Amino acid sequence: MSPGPSPAVLHERVLTWWDEHARPLPWREPGCSAWGVFVSEVMSQQTPIARVLPAWQAWTERWPTPADLAADSPGEAVRMWQRLGYPRRARRLWEAAAQMVERHDGQVPRTHEELLALPGVGAYTAAAVASFAFGDPQVVIDTNVRRVLVRAREGRAQAAPSLTTAESALAADSMPREVDDANTWNAAVMELGALVCTARSPGCDRCPLLDVCAWQRAGCPPYEGPVRRAQAWHGTDRQARGALLAVLRESAGPVAGSALEDAWSDAAQRGRALRGLVEDGLVEPVDGGYALPA
DNA sequence: CACGCGTGGTT
DNA sequence: TAACCAAGCGT
Incomplete structure (x- = not known):
């Protein structure tokens, strides 16, 4: 297999x-x-x-x-x-x-x-x-675990964009049977992925799996698969939300609407972002302005 | 299931 | 410097 x-x-x-x-x-x-x-x-x-x-x-x-x-x-x-x-x-x-x-x-x-x-x-x-x-040894699967297991056991450079059932099965199959070892394993695989088996420039020369890694043995072939589109940022509603919420976070009390205009000038986008923040329970409209929720 | 959702350091 | 990346979740 x-x-x-x-x-x-x-x-x-x-x-x-x-x-x-x-x-x-x-x-x-x-x-x-x-x-x-x-x-x-x-x-x-x-x-x-x-x-x-x-x-x-x-x-x-x-x-x-x-x-x-x-x-x-x-x-x-x-x-x-x-x-x-x-x-x-x-x-x-x-x-x-x-x-x-x-x-x-x-x-x-x-x-x-x-x-x-x-x-x-x-x-x-x-x-x-x-x-x-x-201490309940559930199968912990995060982006680090997925990357380490896919490389070490399957010989691929990176995991698919979203978690597959095959990966879940691989992670379950990789768990130690003994409880304490299983819990330590959960933390240890994540840590290996965070410190050594990283996405961009993995430190294979200091990896404990160097000589048994399937990806290494296959000659470190590059990833071949669907690419997830990069997140846009500049000019997005998300950037607007961040700018508006930053003003409210840094203010001790409510903020007037005019202060928010300075933080994000585009009125339509500011309004959309503000409505979203209110919907999400991150901001509250108050008399003459906005505040963090009481 | 693809997308929206913050932020800042690294390459 | 723009793009990538970081222990995901909710819809």
């Missing part, structure tokens, strides 16, 4: 590499709460760890439990999100905290199914929290 090494070989190599090279991130400390892990996973969705670290510190100090966050306003969550990007994640994290208070006795739920039901939590985040916070 696959030209790559057996799972047993992968486990030995990757788990040994993890012991020596895992970064000491605060949410990996034994004493970190499930809430701390949960916040770290949501913040890390599409955002580099270097930018997550200070925001995670600030959030968990200010809101040490789900109840602490739920007792504050969603607008404060949006403000504290700072410039992590995709601010809808902040609003959804606040809503998730509120649901934990209402339905889960103020705790992060422990099962994959309950986690998946929370706003802002998809298959990846539910599996990651179950595994990393609660």
Whole structure:
């Protein structure tokens, strides 16, 4: 079937590499709460760890439990999100905290199914929290895992644009059977993809799988497959939303409509972006202007 | 299922 | 410098 090494070989190599090279991130400390892990996973969705670290510190100090966050306003969550990007994640994290208070006795739920039901939590985040916070070895599949497995086991440069059932099966087949190893494996494969088996310029010379990697053995053939169109940015509604929300985040109180005109001059696009932000619960119209939601 | 959704560092 | 890339989610 696959030209790559057996799972047993992968486990030995990757788990040994993890012991020596895992970064000491605060949410990996034994004493970190499930809430701390949960916040770290949501913040890390599409955002580099270097930018997550200070925001995670600030959030968990200010809101040490789900109840602490739920007792504050969603607008404060949006403000504290700072410039992590995709601010809808902040609003959804606040809503998730509120649901934990209402339905889960103020705790992060422990099962994959309950986690998946929370706003802002998809298959990846539910599996990651179950595994990393609660030791339940769900199959964790993110972009790093997909890239490492596709290269090492199938000999291709990169995974398809979206997750396939074949990749899910490959990831499940790659899991160690023993529980502790499986949970460590989840973190270790991601870490290998983040630090060594990277998308742009992989550090194959320091990879623990160098001599068994199917992609390496095939001569590192380039990717052949459908290409995802690059995201537009300049002049998009998304850029407008970002500019408008930045003004509100940096203001202590409500902002007059005229101040938002300075942030984005095109009136039609400004109006469209503002309506979208209001729909998403990131902005509230108030008397004579706009504010973060109370 | 393809697309919209932020931001900033790297190449 | 424009394009690419980063622990995805919701519709």
